[in-house]
Every structure is written in C-alpha cells, then in structure tokens.
Amino acid sequence: MPSKLIEKHLRTDRLPHIWCPGCGHGILMRDVCQAIDNLNLDKDMVTIVSGIGCSSRAAGYMNYNTLHTTHGRAIAFATGIKMAKPEMTVIVITGDGDAAAIGGNHLIHGCRRNIDLTIVVFNNNTYGMTGGQYSPTTPTGEKGTTAPYGNIDGAFDLPRLAKAAGATYTARGDCYHVPLTIKLIENGIKNHGFSFIDATSICPTYYGRKNKKGGPIDMMHWQEKNCISKTKADKLSKEELEDKLVIGEFYNEPKEEYTDLYQTIIDKVGGKRNV
Amino acid sequence: MASAKELCIEPAYCKGCGYCIEFCPADVLELVNDKVHIKNIDNCTKCGLCEMRCPDYAIYLEEVEG
C-alpha cells in the first residue's frame, strides 16, 4: 500500500514508475505533490504539462489534469491552457534538454511574458531517455555518449537565464535537500507570475556512469556536500565555489501577470469576462 | 487520542537503490534480496528522511491511532 500522500496525488495503479533505480526524478515528483498538498490546491484545478524525456513521464503518474506533450513544447501548451483558464494552477514538469535546448525559445518567452506558470526542471544533466547524450546543462569537460572526448560546450545556469529573460521567481533545489526543494516549489506556485525552479536530479544510469560519479548513493552524497546555500556560497572564494552548486531562492520580485494584463484589454474593449 | 507514526514498506515499489539505508541516521534499515527491509525498528526515530528521499515511494511513515 502506498502512503496517504502518494495515494492522494499519484495514479498508484501505474506504479512502480519507469525510472531507473536511484533516479532522482521520483524524489522530485514527490516534492511537487507535497508542495501541492501543502498549498491545499483543488486537484481539479491543477494541470501538469510535460514535454518529452525521462522527466516528462512524470505527468502520466500524477493524478491531476495531465498533458504529456511534444518535445520542448510544454511551456507553449501550458501558455494556451493558462490563457483559456487563468484560474487553473498550471505546473510544467520538464527536463534540461526539453526546457533549455529544444524548448529554450519557449522558456525565455514564457519568462518574458511573466505568465503565471510554475516550471520545475528535473535537471539530470543529460538526455536520459535516448541513452546519455550531453545536454545544455552538462558541465564543460564532462562526458556523454555524444561527447566521448569531453563536452566542449558551456553549460547554462538555468535560473540566471530565466531571471535575465524576465521570470519573477527563480530558485534551485536538489534531491538531497528535500524540505527546501518542496518549499521552493511551493513558493514558485504561490508567485503569481512565471516561476522557474531548477531541480537538480540524479541520473546514475547514464550521467553518473559515463562520468565515473559512482552509484546513486555516491551521487546523493555529492549533493549533500556540494549543494550549498547562497549565504554559505557568498563566503567562499571563486576556487572554493568551483565544484559547488548553489541552491535556494535566487529571485522573487512579483510584477504584473500576463493573463491579468490580457483581461484588462478584454475589459477595455467590452468583452465578457468568461469566454 | 494521541497519534503515533508507523514505518511502512511497500516492497512492490522498491528498486533497491539504497538511499533510505544510507541516509537513515539510526541504522534501522537493510537491503534483503535487493529490497528494503526493517532491521531494527526500535532504533527508528520517525524522522521521515527515508520517505523524503525514496524515489519509489516504497518506504514511508503513516499516522496510526493509538
């Protein structure tokens, strides 16, 4: 029997899920459920939109309105849902490749509009579903099945990208610091605007194996030791920060939200409130 | 009526990653045949860290009346 939380928020008849042993995505999916539970949201008015990849399989397991879309396009689909039903809480679960490579354009334009969506990137630094190719968040020098001699690309710092593009809430969580990550997702949902949470996952099967990171437990220990708060990071030198990943809330500055602004146009030109 | 928490396992969900065992501060758990198993329930402080980090929802604390 599953726990009450899982029973309430997941389609338990579909468990166990497809993710590999030690995959961080299961932890992050529970974090999203816990955040929704903490906020007491009406499940009928929650929609999860996902793209394609390991991360995006989450939608199918989650017992809300769920839309598993095409590769990279989750934010665009979510934009349509939010425009049609602004009262709906719309959460996008996506991956690093899905959100930042093939879907990068939709990400920055979603940020720019400040439409009330909450994006949770299950960031495992690789393309897991296709077998471990390097992604836009694979650190330079690390390996993937398409970077056999080491990745020469630079990696995106996704929350910085989102902030620069206009997101009004940005944060980073991980799999080790669970209460923090839940809180970040909660705050992201609460922000009435575009919220971006980079949720660092763990991929022992491809990213870990290809880069000799050890097994799942070693990778979890890495997050334990290297994922540090901003306050802690501020005290460290550039050299000391080199192998660190800063987690926590980075930016939280609400501004006018897109569907609200559109409603002012409707009000002005004489349209009715509900379509 | 006071409520207490009970440590529960759903073996069908367990994929044997070992997170719960490694990060249990009280050495309550072990792996038996690639599945989580309660070794020493008396040590359990009901902290819930196992549940939080289980990617497969195979271990959790549930409120019980008592």
Added chain:
Amino acid sequence: MATNRCRFKLLQGNEACVEGALAVGMRFYAGYPITPSTEIAERSSVRLPQLGGKFIQMEDEISSIAAALGASVAGVKSMTATSGPGFSLKQENIGYAAIAEIPIVIVDVQRSGPSTGLPTSPSQGDVMQAKWGTHGDHPTIAISPTSVQSTYNEIIRAFNLSERFRTPVIFLMDEVVGHMREGIELIPTEELEIIDRNEKMINGLPYAVGEREYIPHMPSFGTGSLYNITGLFHDDEGFPTNDNKMAHDEGLRLMKKIEVYKDDIIKYETIDTDDCDTLIVCYGGTMRAVLGAKERAKETGLKFGIFNPITIWPFPEEKLAELSKKIKNILVVEHNYGQILLTVQRIVKDNSNVHFLGKIDGTTISPDEIIKKLQEVNSNAQ
C-alpha cells in the same frame, strides 16, 4: 451577443476566415506573423477580446499550434493560421492533435515554395503536405475554399468537423482566396448549425468509445475528471502503452473515424458535368480562373464540366470515379507541379485521359491559359 452587426460586408478572404471562426465559436487564437496569412492574426487580435476571447502572438509557429492545442484541451475552440514555411513547422503538433484527439483548426494560406520560395506569390503546393506532412499514419481532414464567401462558410464547417471528430482540420486556403475581396453574407451564429465536442465520458474512461463508435468523449481540463493526454499510443485512460494490439486498435480507430463517416465530411461541387466530354478538376483559388474560362464558353465554343473537391482530404473519390466513366478527358488544373493530379490518376485509372495544367513560377493561372490547354486537349482527342 451577435458577433457582427452588419449581415453583409466587403471582406478579404483572410478576414472572412476570422469572422466565420468567431461565428462558430472560436475564442482562442495563437499565431506568428507570416504573409500571406497575417491578416488572420491581425483581425483575431482586434476581434477576440471584443468577444471575451483571447489572442496571443507566440514566439514561433510551433508554439502557436501548441498554445492553441493547450487552450482546446481546456475546452476553448482554438485556431492557428500560417503559410507554407510555418505549415512545415507545425507538422509535428498536427500529429500530436491527431493521436491525442484534440480539436483544432489549422489554417494554411498557401504561398510559393519550397522554403521561403517567392514571397509571397500564390501557390497550391501544400496539398500533399496537408495529407502526409506529419509523420506516421494518421487521419486527415482538409478543406479548400474557393472564394471569400466559401471561406466564411467552410471555416464554420471546419470547426464543426474538428469538434465532432476530435481531430485537427486543415483549412487549406491560398494567397488568391486569402487576399481576394468580395461582398459576402455573414450568416450569424444564431442561424448556424454548430457542433460542440461531446464530453460525456464512457464508463469514466476518457479515450473509451461506444460500441461501433470511433470517437472518444474526453471532458475538458478543469471540469472534474482527472486524466492523462499523451502523444504516445495509450489505453482508454490515456496512459501510455507499448502493447502492439492496443496500438493497432487505436491506430485503426483513428483512421476509421474519418473513413466510416467520410460521407459526412466530403463536400464537392459539380458544374455542367451531365453532358461534357472534358472535365476540369480544380479547387481553391484556381477555381476563379476556371470559372473565368467557363464564362467565355460561348465565345470560345468550349464545352466542359467542372469538379471542385471542397473537401480535399478525404478526397471525393467515388464521385470522381463515377464521372470518369462517362468522360473522355479530364484536365487537372492546380497551382503546383502536379499534386492532386496523382490522386486523380489513381482514381480515374484508364477510364479517361488525364491531362494537367499547373505552374510554379508564382504567377496565377489565367483563364487564357486554361482555354489554350482545353483547345490542345480537344485537338489531340480528334
């Protein structure tokens, strides 16, 4: 509230497309600027908020169809419009709409191609892409209007078909029709037959269909039924499956829902086909030139019939096959290098001689060219 105060208006095809869509209930539009379809976006941006609807200009063609699909999932009739290059970009999500069974109307105001081609000269080069553009076997409904009035009337039918069959409908306009201006009658909403999607789920299963039925009745998001939509083959709950039997059944059902009801979908027009030696097969904006040639029949002495498939896909095969049995020559006139021609040849077989007139230089086909071709066909036949 009536969408229009005046019943008669002078409109461009692109504008009539928006007015028809609004009349049938379109309340969400997402698009990206591209000529010669841009007036559809522009008019939508003016008109939708007046009716409480929403317009959004997205960052590209792909996100435009994606946003429109998202709004449709939330229960709002949605449309996107584009032209050649944009139509290519939308293809993946057309397939998504087909397998996920989400109603949507995609307008393609065809222009010269391939690639950027001759911006933005007329063409009818997307006819086969409308059928085969997205990967995998899938059902297709495509409609091609011939005038501003028929644009208004047919976009209404496009929405009705999309809602009824829960499938993407491609509205295949062309630059000629899109930019043509005519006085038309705007039949108001109250006088229209409007079909809305059936949302009464069968046995609580979103993708279940009734016995000898082919169309599921999924509810809109936010109405209290929690289920999954995916572009993967799925079971009746909408959950992904790798089961080959289920994939077969679902794939077949998708095709059948169009095939079985094709008589409700197919629409064509015939002119003077009862007693003619030559039949012109033509559709869309090119029909104007054919009608121009027809007007000069007295002067030229040319007698010919016209067959106009308004529903391009599924193609009105049976009617054309029947006509071909009594007609010696069939002349396909289309603004491309021969696309519907292939379908006509397949249907007609050896019943008639099939001739072709088409071009890809960006100029329109003129009545003169058609008359000349008809004379050539006639002299060869003698």
